[in-house]
Amino acid sequence: MKVHRAAATYEDSSLILLARLEDPSTHVPALIADFSSITLSIYDKANPRNKVVPDVTLTISQVIFDTLQINPTIWKLDSIGFNFKLVTLAAWLPAGDRVYRFSIKFAFPGDKAAHAGWDVPTIDLLRS
DSSP, X not given: OEEEEOOOEETTOOOEEEEOOBOTTTOOBOOGGGOSEEEEEEEEXXXXXXXXXXXXXXXXXXXXXXXXXXXXXXXXXXXXXXXXXXXXXXXXXXXXXXXXXXXXXXXXTTTEEEEEEEEEEEEOOOOO
């Protein structure tokens, strides 16, 4: 599984996770119809045995695009674009001064799967 390092964000905040998902042999971007399920798991890397929240089943049509999206404000990797976008919930980053692993399983028909991950460091808000 390839793990991306996200920019640090404040605890109790949302962030956007982006990726370009494509067939590894043809490099053709994946489509909504290619997936049978997408599952998100979130771990505090200081205690990876405990999940931050129970696994979340993502709605495929809400996180996958059938056309590559080009938005230079949020996608700075290249001019080709992304086809996966997840806006996280603030509750998924409950504490500061931690690193959370967002691990996503992309399941395909025929019992095939791919995985991607993001390590998200958090900044303590120093509030009471």
